[in-house]
Amino acid sequence: MTDKIRIAIAGYGNLGRGTEAAIAQATDMELVGIFTRRDPGGVRPLDAGVPVHRLDDIERHRQDIDVLILCGGSKNDLPEQGPALAASFNTVDSYDTHARIPEYFEAVDAAARSGGNVAIISVGWDPGLFSVNRLFGEAILPQGDTYTFWGKGLSQGHSDAVRRIPGVRGAVQYTVPASEAIDKVRSGTRPRLSTREKHTRECFVVLEEGADAGQVREAIITMPDYFADYDTTVTFISEETLRRDHAAMPHGGFVIRSGESGAGDRQVVEYSLTLESNPGFTSSVLVAYARAAHRLGRAGESGARSVFDIAPGLLSPRSAADLRRDLL
């Protein structure tokens, strides 16, 4: 019998592996299992002692899991898994399709309520910690503007978009925030910035044998939504260079609120992240919110929540009195 919070992971890609590593850093948690849609025999956890099961069998483990961390993708996995699993488990996920968050929240909320579970959606850094900072900024300085910059970092969605172009064998895309734009915002002048002024995009592309570089470049820089509104550079590289120099997943960004308090004084609040590993950090955030999900569930709450609904103290393993003494 253990007093530790029993965590399970659904989905074992980059995020799942990061989550396993983050749980190992949490002294009040234990990882009781990994659930996968693949063949469990083909999954190699960082800790070989962690049992791996088929996701289809997860209902059998209901009594053994306090919180299930959903590490699937927002496009194909979570829209189905989020509601389905919240009916049986307290869950935390990193659903990040911003435009569809309201409908996703409703679906998960209904399922979680029916099962008497707590489901914290859209946890990570954006959505997640950046969202919290956007909210703080707006609530504290109602007269002001909020600016979000991303990067420098590897964007999975944009990299995928480049890889889908015919003639592309491999590619990565980095989102780069414009330092002049950030400096302007930091100065408190509240500039109006176009999409093009805020970020540039850098693509590193490996061509298929015989592909036309000019055509590929044109297809990238004119791609609507993804690249057309940005200044984009395309650099062609070898497969070896791609593997050697572009395997890491750094990311980060800035949320800046620039406003005027009541008497007209300029006040600038900045939150920034510099991440060597995007999935590593997102996993760490998921694990902290899993602690909150467990506590809310034990307190008898049910339904979907977002980071806006979670009191910061619920994220820490320490007691409220200790936190007040040491961190307030």
Added chain:
Amino acid sequence: MTDKIRIAIAGYGNLGRGTEAAIAQATDMELVGIFTRRDPGGVRPLDAGVPVHRLDDIERHRQDIDVLILCGGSKNDLPEQGPALAASFNTVDSYDTHARIPEYFEAVDAAARSGGNVAIISVGWDPGLFSVNRLFGEAILPQGDTYTFWGKGLSQGHSDAVRRIPGVRGAVQYTVPASEAIDKVRSGTRPRLSTREKHTRECFVVLEEGADAGQVREAIITMPDYFADYDTTVTFISEETLRRDHAAMPHGGFVIRSGESGAGDRQVVEYSLTLESNPGFTSSVLVAYARAAHRLGRAGESGARSVFDIAPGLLSPRSAADLRRDLL
């Protein structure tokens, strides 16, 4: 009859004036009164229509006030006023004597519970928003170090300490964070920094007629707790220069968490404030938390709370669904 949250202010110094101005920016609030220990006739609100009363008479106004914002000082006012007023009102205060927060919390908690009120203590930026960021940093990256830097900004406590030295007619003290130290921390190397390496102190002093500059300088730089552990510069100026160049109250600072997520990746989280007016910003934070106090009180909660206990969404006048749609 109004639907607005009815706010009152207790204490009308810099913080009280800032709070009046911040309430004017909040479309869901109205300021129903200012309560003062001074002669009410001598208090001039920014809005001449706001009634000013004796603090001694405040019990009579119990039915007219949803939340009372305590704008007194931590040294002399709040230790007494905090518990006394929490017995009759939902309150928010900026109690900032870090070492005494646990006992202050207990005293306010007992009073607030007895009165069925909610009292949010130690609200502002440090304690307050910096505390929240220290907690987030530690909870999300348990393997890491947290660094708090203050400034560049005017420190009221240190300015007061200089003014108490015989021969000093007027003085201001600025706390200056060391940029080399911040750069080291930002790089993710997790340096150990001495007090002297983190901040320097700059004093601007007006001498009394005939005072000995050398003696005053020596008294400042050797003062235990306040200056002895720092590199301190002392500049003697005229009363006119003090008035002209040192009347503003800028401040700010940084909370940086530098840590390693589970797989050993370096992750750096930074929160920073650049404030033209320290009391102006603190007031804005108090007003946002007054909204939370009102909501928790209406929900039937009672007792003392800190920023660690307040879900971010409670700070915003907007609905949870709107926040999810627009800010998540």
